[in-house]
Amino acid sequence: MGQGIAQVTASAGLATRMFDAVPGRAEQAVAAVVAQLEKLVGKGKVTSEQRDRALASLRVAMDVRDACDGVDLVIEAAPENMELKVKLLSEVVLDSPPHALLGSNTSSLSLTELGARIGAPERTVGLHFFNPPPVMELLEVVRGIATSEATVEAAVAFAAHIGKTAIVVRDVPGFASSRLGVILGAEAIRMLESGVASAVDIDRAMELGYRHPMGPLKLTDLVGLDVRLAILDHLTRELGDQFRAPPLLRQMVRAGKLGKKTGEGFYVWKDGVAKPKA
Ligand code: CAA
Numbered sequence: 329m330g331q332g333i334a335q336v337t338a339s340a341g342l343a344t345r346m347f348d349a350v351p352g353r354a355e356q357a358v359a360a361v362v363a364q365l366e367k368l369v370g371k372g373k374v375t376s377e378q379r380d381r382a383l384a385s386l387r388v389a390m391d392v393r394d395a396c397d398g399v400d401l402v403i404e405a406a407p408e409n410m411e412l413k414v415k416l417l418s419e420v421v422l423d424s425p426p427h428a429l430l431g432s433n434t435s436s437l438s439l440t441e442l443g444a445r446i447g448a449p450e451r452t453v454g455l456h457f458f459n460p461p462p463v464m465e466l467l468e469v470v471r472g473i474a475t476s477e478a479t480v481e482a483a484v485a486f487a488a489h490i491g492k493t494a495i496v497v498r499d500v501p502g503f504a505s506s507r508l509g510v511i512l513g514a515e516a517i518r519m520l521e522s523g524v525a526s527a528v529d530i531d532r533a534m535e536l537g538y539r540h541p542m543g544p545l546k547l548t549d550l551v552g553l554d555v556r557l558a559i560l561d562h563l564t565r566e567l568g569d570q571f572r573a574p575p576l577l578r579q580m581v582r583a584g585k586l587g588k589k590t591g592e593g594f595y596v597w598k599d600g601v602a603k604p605k606a
Pocket of ligand 1: 364371373434435457458459460461462463464506509541542547551555
């Protein structure tokens with residue numbers, strides 16, 4: 329998600345710095361952005377001047393301090409774990425200017441808790457992007473209980489600047505999007521578990537019968553099985569048993585079958601394309 333978000337902000341002309349805790353990962357992400365922009369130039373969707381301008385706006389940061397120095401906005405896209413996000417954003421608060429907006433790409437966690445625990449509740453806001461960020465039009469702006477009006481306004485203006493449509497949502501577990509999205513995905517996995525149909529046919533039901541661009545199992549692969557499991561576990565704790573994760577999902581995560589990013593989930597993925605499992 330960080331890679332896609334950086335592509336979006338750099339393409340909108342915003343000076344963008346990427347940092348990842350895993351050494352070399354940010355460099356890989358920049359290389360992937362270069363490849364994506366190249367593809368878009370090939371398709372005639374982006375001019376070579378636009379590509380060059382975007383790439384000139386993008387660089388890797390050496391550490392959190394370098395990433396945050398003098399910025400107006402930080403977007404955290406770390407894994408879906410409150411403790412990890414608190415630790416990272418607490419560092420960000422120390423290293424960024426006092427006016428900077430503190431955005432989190434969390435899919436379900438509480439912005440109210442995050443803002444309170446990092447000691448900057450009025451500047452903390454949910455900036456929830458959708459995969460793949462360069463393609464999906466929505467930006468879900470999540471308002472914590474103490475998020476200031478000025479922060480929400482700045483977040484909505486940021487959405488417009490990067491060409492997204494914002495919706496402003498109250499800080500409830502799973503917001504407006506994940507709360508609905510994960511239910512469909514979890515039910516599809518339960519149907520696969522109980523042998524209702526093959527993964528391909530369960531997906532076809534939604535693709536051809538409901539005109540979804542991709543079925544719920546392929547979408548779970550795209551988003552990441554680990555991400556979906558973390559959201560379901562959080563929503564089960566917060567909202568109840570209707571969000572209980574299917575055992576098959578937990579088992580696949582334990583086996584390291586996380587979907588597109590690891591090459592296997594409900595499908596086998598090669599060069600970004602999903603193939604049905606034998
Ligand atoms: N980065 C940039 N562009 C991409 C891309 C990527 N990773 N993947 C696809 N695209 C572009 C392609 O270049 C193509 O562009 P053009 O039309 O300009 O040529 C366009 O998207 C369509 O791609 P394809 O023709 O390859 O494939 P497709 O028509 O099957 O579309 C898809 C692919 C856009 C992913 C589409 O299947 C889709 O919209 N799927 C649903 C995605 C979705 O629901 N996302 C939300 C997930 S939930 C989430 O992310 C939130 C969370 O908290 C977990």
